[in-house]
Amino acid sequence: MTKARASLVNLSATPYYHCVSRCVRRSFLCGYDAQSQKSYEHRRAWIETRLLTLAKAFCIDICAYAIMSNHYHVVLHINAKAAQSLTNTDVIDRWLAFHQAPVLIQRFRQGESLSKSEYKACCRIIENWRERLMSVSWFMKLLNQYISTQANREDQCSGHFWEGRFKSQALLDDKALAAAMAYVDLNPVRAGIAKQPKHSNYTSIKKRLESLEQNKATPAGLFAFAGNPRKSMPDGIPFRLMDYLALVEWTCHKRQDAGSNQRPPLLTQLNMSSETWLATCARLECGNVVGSLSSIQAVLPTLGLKRMTGVMIPNR
Numbered sequence: 001m002t003k004a005r006a007s008l009v010n011l012s013a014t015p016y017y018h019c020v021s022r023c024v025r026r027s028f029l030c031g032y033d034a035q036s037q038k039s040y041e042h043r044r045a046w047i048e049t050r051l052l053t054l055a056k057a058f059c060i061d062i063c064a065y066a067i068m069s070n071h072y073h074v075v076l077h078i079n080a081k082a083a084q085s086l087t088n089t090d091v092i093d094r095w096l097a098f099h100q101a102p103v104l105i106q107r108f109r110q111g112e113s114l115s116k117s118e119y120k121a122c123c124r125i126i127e128n129w130r131e132r133l134m135s136v137s138w139f140m141k142l143l144n145q146y147i148s149t150q151a152n153r154e155d156q157c158s159g160h161f162w163e164g165r166f167k168s169q170a171l172l173d174d175k176a177l178a179a180a181m182a183y184v185d186l187n188p189v190r191a192g193i194a195k196q197p198k199h200s201n202y203t204s205i206k207k208r209l210e211s212l213e214q215n216k217a218t219p220a221g222l223f224a225f226a227g228n229p230r231k232s233m234p235d236g237i238p239f240r241l242m243d244y245l246a247l248v249e250w251t252c253h254k255r256q257d258a259g260s261n262q263r264p265p266l267l268t269q270l271n272m273s274s275e276t277w278l279a280t281c282a283r284l285e286c287g288n289v290v291g292s293l294s295s296i297q298a299v300l301p302t303l304g305l306k307r308m309t310g311v312m313i314p315n316r
Contacts, residue, residue, distance in 0.1 A: 016177050063077055175291065180284060183285075246266070
């Protein structure tokens with residue numbers, strides 16, 4: 001049975017989500033269609049550009065992404081702290097980057113005199129927009145609508161381009177977050193499109209590696225790595241970048257039955273065995289939640305559910 005989106009994406013449960021959107025009607029998101037002998041590779045840039053543009057406006061950070069031939073993956077972080085810190089003007093400017101302004105908001109922006117009731121109405125609209133700026137559903141809607149419109153125009157057709165809804169998985173702890181990110185970053189390798197993460201075009205890991213090679217900061221639009229958990233932890237992914245990259249590289253070699261048997265440091269930090277890690281990455285897309293048994297049990301009351309399907313990660 002289809003679950004309400006509110007039961008799948010709930011900030012009280014976790015700020016991290018793995019989302020997937022797939023095409024219908026044998027549509028090509030990207031790649032090469034041998035039947036029509038037509039390349040759709042240019043659409044990868046559409047998605048990447050739109051994805052990073054939305055990240056600048058929304059209070060949603062991109063941890064990882066991979067754009068495939070008929071679907072894409074993205075790991076998102078809802079940044080409620082950033083949303084609450086926005087001024088009313090910030091909220092208006094960000095929302096109107098993608099929408100037309102109601103007359104009342106136009107008057108508000110122009111500094112016109114408003115009645116008390118009109119001012120309250122403006123505040124209600126702005127607070128509604130603030131909520132939407134940290135909504136995964138609105139983020140995915142604005143991404144998918146834009147791409148489907150572009151693709152249908154190019155294909156000279158109409159109708160659904162995407163499946164009815166995007167799939168989302170709640171990532172309940174650090175183990176789940178690391179596994180989902182690695183799963184996404186290694187998607188092209190798993191599909192046989194690339195042999196190494198550094199050769200995976202239109203992925204977050206390639207963008208991070210290119211930035212690292214150029215001694216640059218975190219690529220624009222991507223969530224930064226904050227390092228190992230500690231007091232006064234800044235916003236960011238709770239791992240060291242180099243530890244995460246080493247783990248992804250090790251996982252890639254393990255899939256290919258090659259490389260070093262040396263245990264990556266991040267697995268020790270996550271308290272996961274090599275076998276548990278590889279098994280989790282192999283079946284990550286199963287169900288609606290990913291996390292340890294204790295993490296899953298803890299969120300069920302929050303979500304108003306007695307049970308959920310998902311990937312339960314053993315303690316070791």
